[in-house]
Each structure stands twice: as structure tokens, then as C-alpha cells.
Amino acid sequence: MPTTVQPSVTSIGSVDAQRVEGALSLIAPKWTTWSAQTLAQQGRPMRVCDVAARLPFVSEQFIGKRLAQMHSDGLVTRAHDRHGAPYQLSASGESLSRVHRALSDWSQTNLSLGQVAGAERVEDAVRRLHLRHSTAVIQVLDAGGPMRFVHIAEEAGLDNSFTRQRLNRLQTDGLVARTGPRHGDPYVLTDAGRALGPVYAAVEHWSNPVAAREHSAPPVPVASATRTHTGVSLASDGIRTTAALCRSTAAPSALFSHAPQPQPRVPAAVTAQSASSRGR
Template identity: 70%
Template structure:
């Protein structure tokens, strides 16, 4: 299958990327509120203490912001001048370079998934959640190279258990990356337009992830049985209600979290609406 291509845009064959490297990078970017934190710190452009970040993300507790920043520090997205309690954080070069990745993910989401008015950070986090699960990249690559395919052939090509492959295909369909060619059991699967357009997204993520190879040992392969226990039965919107409730208590978020405007954004809070607030989370 030929991937979707925009005239004038470089062609990136989906099957040409390292799926483990991409998924390891998505694992660093993927924890909830990471994107919001990175965008907030990029907007400020200076070292911030935990309470400073939390004040700009009023729908997230200060304790959670502290844990997220500690994890981001371990992953190399932020740095600290020293280890004193309360010492400020600032984006590392790796964290700053996420801006281009975020823009690519947001453009892909806006063009192929949803053009609705939602916060830019929410759009990016949603896109990451669609892509980050183990073996998603490998299955997309198999379909990109050889689709349409029945699920048994996808499983064989990707080296996965049949039951796990069926479960992951359900998730890929819910995420808008894969569809079936017909309603009957056994009808082949194909990539959607969004799935076909993932080449530039994978290229951007793989390029960004180069420094991670020196920081993180390759993740051990996830046993299929473990992956089934981990992912099966989990509602796609498990924490959406909690997020929505938190946002109802909020009055403002930084403006740059809503768009990647080329001009410096004023540090003026804007009202969070139901449409533009982070609500679809998985």
C-alpha cells in the first residue's frame, strides 16, 4: 500500500524506521501532563520551580507536577542547577527540541484525526497515546508494507500472538489508524489515511530520539501474554472524567498551549472551555 503523500513533502516509507526506537521515544513523551509541562516551560523560557509550573497548570496538583518533573529529569528532558529541595528546573536541549516533534504530531492530528478546537497540548498528548502502545508501530509497518491483510497474517508478520493481535487491532481501529475492508469476520485490515500519513511523524520522532540511545538501555521485548494482561480491559477514556472534573475547577491555562504561534505569546491566561480543555485521555 502506498502511504498518503502530500506533494512537495519528502517521502518516508513507514517500514524504514526502527519500531523499538520510536516506541521508546514515545514512552518518554507519553506520560500524562508531560506535553503540558514542556510547553509551559518553553513558553516561560526560564528556570521554574515546581510551584511555578503548577501555578500555570491549575488543573494539575503541585504534587503531580513535582513527580512529573522528577521523571522528566531522569529522562533528560529537564535539568537542574543543583539538587537542593526547591531548586528550579529548566528544559534541556532535548526537551527544547520537542517543540518540532509536538508541531509535527499536532499537524498530523489536525489533518487526519480531528480539526476541532482543542488545546494544542491536549492534541499532542492524544496523538502520542494513539501511537505509544508496544507493537503498534510494528503492526502499522506490516500493514503499510503489505496491506490489505487478514489478522492472522499481520500476527505472523509482526511475530505476535493471535489473541494479542486481535486486541491491538481493536485499539488501532478505535484510534483511527486501521480499518477493515468489509463487515464480515475475516475481512482484511488496511491502514486508514491517518495511518498511511505516519511516515513524517515517525521520521521526526526517530530523529529526535537519537540522544536517548546514549541515556536509555533498549527496553526488553514485552511478552505478549504480559501485554495482554496490561492492556486488555482498560477503557480508552479511563481517566477522562477525572480530568474533566479537574478542569472545571480551573479558570486559566497559558495561551501558548493552545497554538504554536510563531510570535512570542503574552503571558496572559485565557478561559478554558469544554472544547479547548484537556479531556480525551487514555
Template identity: 75%
Template sequence: MPTPVQSSAASIGSVDARRVEDALSLIAPKWTSWAAQTLAQQGHPMRVREVAARLPFIGEQLVGKRLAQMQADGLVVRTGSRFGAPYQLSEFGESLPPVHRALSDWSQSTLSLGKVAGAERVEDAVRRLGRRHTTSVIQVLDTGPTRFVDLAEEAGLDTNATWYRLHQLQRDGLVARAGSRHGAPYTLTDAGRALGPVYAAVSYWSNPAVAGRDSSAPVPVAAAARSHASVPLGSDGGRTAAALRRSAAAPSDLFSHAPQPQPRVPAAVTAQSAPGRRR
């Protein structure tokens, strides 16, 4: 059975774009990666207030909403039916680390974000990759420089959708023009061409039959309807900007189930934000 690493060479063109986007939509909501990695680090069921205590820069109410959405998406389960029952990662959620690692490694090697925590790198990467039709456009450009009209036709998009997606991908540093003249084709940047391992990991994670999980628990279809669009910063822009700044003080490594002690948000950050657990 091929692993994501073994299959990464041809992964950009061979993955199911819709499946990849559905899978990315599950981890796209802000703070999902932080919550998942906190549960993974602790390795035991946690109540909302306990997760919030580990993430002092997020309000407890928002942590509760995020965990409830993660439960609906199959990433976490509750360990009881009573009100306030603790959460823990589901089998599906426990299989996330290779995806987080691939996203973080890609960000670390191709993007200039400075000193940023691993979880924030994951969320920034998903914001760039999780928009609708992004995977299809990248797959077309992975075959070589492509003119606008041909790209739209091969990706199955109308003119407006193609312009909008290309504009976003250029802003995100994944696509560039192969020349300055009018009609010059579009091409992938180094960051875009380096996405093979990321797509391989996401595709592997999203396919329970391949990943060896219970095939009765596939990627929830509802996720596609929820976020098959851009994942904008919107009204959460201030929080996101603050996270990027303050996460420099947080550990840069991803949380995991490794037996050695894992890094935590520094005590200085906790003390600074503890009373209201808000930024």
C-alpha cells in the same frame, strides 16, 4: 544529513519500531507535554509552583511528580542541588518541538477532536500511538491490506496480542477492515497512512547521532520498561475529559522558543481554578 521532512516519504516502514516506542514512552505520561511546553514558552528555569501557576488545571503535587519523572527520563534538569531548585529543559527536552509539532499537525489534519489545545492534541496522539506493538502493526499494514494471520506473523505477535492491538487501532481510527466478509483483510485508514511525518520526527529526535545531540545521552532504556503497554486513561479519566473540554479555551498553538510572545492559558481559566490549582 536528511531532515524529518526529507525522510518522511519512507519513514513508516523504515523506522526502528522499538526505538520509536521507547521515545514515545518518554512523553506518554499525562501532562508531560504541557509541562515541557510551559518550560519552553517561558525560556528560563522554573520552580514547581511556578510551572503549576501556568497550568492552573493541574494540582501542584502532580506537577512536581511529573517534573521529577521528566528529570529521570532526561527531558529536564535542575539548576542546583538544593531542595526546590528550579527545573529547565535539557538539551534533549529542548529538541522536542518538531515532535510536538508533527503530532499536533497530524491530529489537526486527521482527527475530529474539535477545538483543542495543541498540548492536548499531542497527548491524545501519543496515547493512540504509544502502545506496545502499535508501530509494528502499522508498518505491516503500510505495505497494503493484510489478513489477520499474515499480519500476526509479520508483526511477530501471538493471536491474542494481535486481536487486542487491532481492536485498539480500530477504535482509535487508524485501522479498518477492507470489506465486511469474514476474513477480510485489515488496512490503514487515511489517518494511519498520514503518520509518515510523525514517525520521521520521533525517529530523528530519538537518535542523538542523527539529531546532533550529545551521543552520551540516548533515550533512557528505563522508559521502555515503564510504559511498553497501553497508556490508559484509568483513574485519570475525569481529569483527561475535563482537559479536553477546557483546553478549548486554551491557546491552540504549541508553545515554542520563537522570539515573538507566545500564547498562555487565558486569565479567565486561571482565575476560575486558582485557589487549589485543581479541576
């Protein structure tokens, strides 16, 4: 029986948790995936108003802010910084197709979301995974569960209060479960949590500068160096970072297999909750 994937590729414990969470934080803000997939679907530079016209459930002003942040993070480029200049995906933005596909496949297999658009499914998956130290907690449970929360905290190097808070969130998101009803009962990963290996592998590969240099085409240059609040520096040779995103494999826009059109209309209540902050 042929085996084409090495265990380390899909092992939860083999990935760099800090790198994975840093990369996820760049695509976690609401409407980032929608914007990226719209640009990929069209396959050409687009002005803010053009992107917004294809996402009628989001205001043009908000799309402008999101694209500006994506530009700072190296996901999109533009020929110049004049008002109204069009955006297009950078090599790093194009290579998000693998990450989007891994997130969507994991979600479809493990989560019951009903009928939702592909981009919304991806953004929901990122929301469950990007919070700080979530990956470390999942890695600890993958390696040694079932475990009580004090042991999880010790293994992950976190204080008890934060660990309990993170475990509660992971329970809510369906990634972790408690083995019994009592307060001190151990925690284990759910099937969805145990299935995260391919997702983490895709995200880490996307963020890995070594893999990028070995496999990618020349990157789309960024005009000038910029620093974002995440500590990611952008320069002409691509994104550089100490703990999060660098460049990765360039992929044709056609590989975005979960384009945002057609899509169900997003409820007004959801749109009203959207904000320009980095988190959710």
C-alpha cells in the same frame, strides 16, 4: 519540480519501530507535553509551584511528580537536587518542538477533535501511537495491506491474541479499519494511519544519537547517572539507551508553536483520571 525530502525520511517502514515506541513512551505520560511547553514558553528555570500556577487544572503535587519523572528521563535538568530547586528544559527537552509540531500537524489534518488546546492535541496523538508493537502492526499494513489479522501477526512476529487486541485498539483510535463487516475480513490503514510517516520520522530523529551528534549543540549536562524503569541511563553526555531515547537536535524554546496558554479548561473528569503511572 524540486523534491527536498527523500522517501526514506517519511516512509513508515523505514523507521525503527522499537526506537520510536521507546521515545514516545517518554512523552506519553499525561501532562508531560503541557509541562514541557510551559517551560519552553517561559524560557527560564521554573520551580514546581511556578509551573503549576500556569496549569491550574492540574495539582501542584502531580506536576512535581511529573517534572521529577521528566528529570529522570532527561527531558529537564536542574542545578541541584535540593527541595524546591527550579527545572528547565534540557537540550533533549527543547528539541521536542519538532516532535510536538509533527504530532499536532498530523492530528489537525487527520483527526476530528474539535476545539482543543495544542498541548492536549499532542498528548492525544501520543496516546494513540505509543503502545507497544503498534508501530510494527502499522508498518506491516503499510507494506502489505489489506491483510487478515493472522497474516499481520505472522509478519509482525506477534501472537494472534495480542495482534487482535492491538488491531482493536488501533481501530478505536482511527488508524486501522476493516475492509468489511465479517470476522475474517482484512484490515487496512486509514488515511490517518497512512499519514504517519512524517510523525515517525520526527520521533526517530529526536531519539537518534547519530543525528544528534551531527546536528545538535552541546547538550545540557545531567548531574549524575540515573536509571529509570524504561532502561534509559542518564549521564553527563546526555541520554543513552539501547532501544529508545538518546539526545537530539537542540531547538530554541520559541519553536514551541503550540504553547499551553491560552487553553480551554480541562474538565474535572479528565483531571481526576490523571495518574502518576507511565502509561495511560
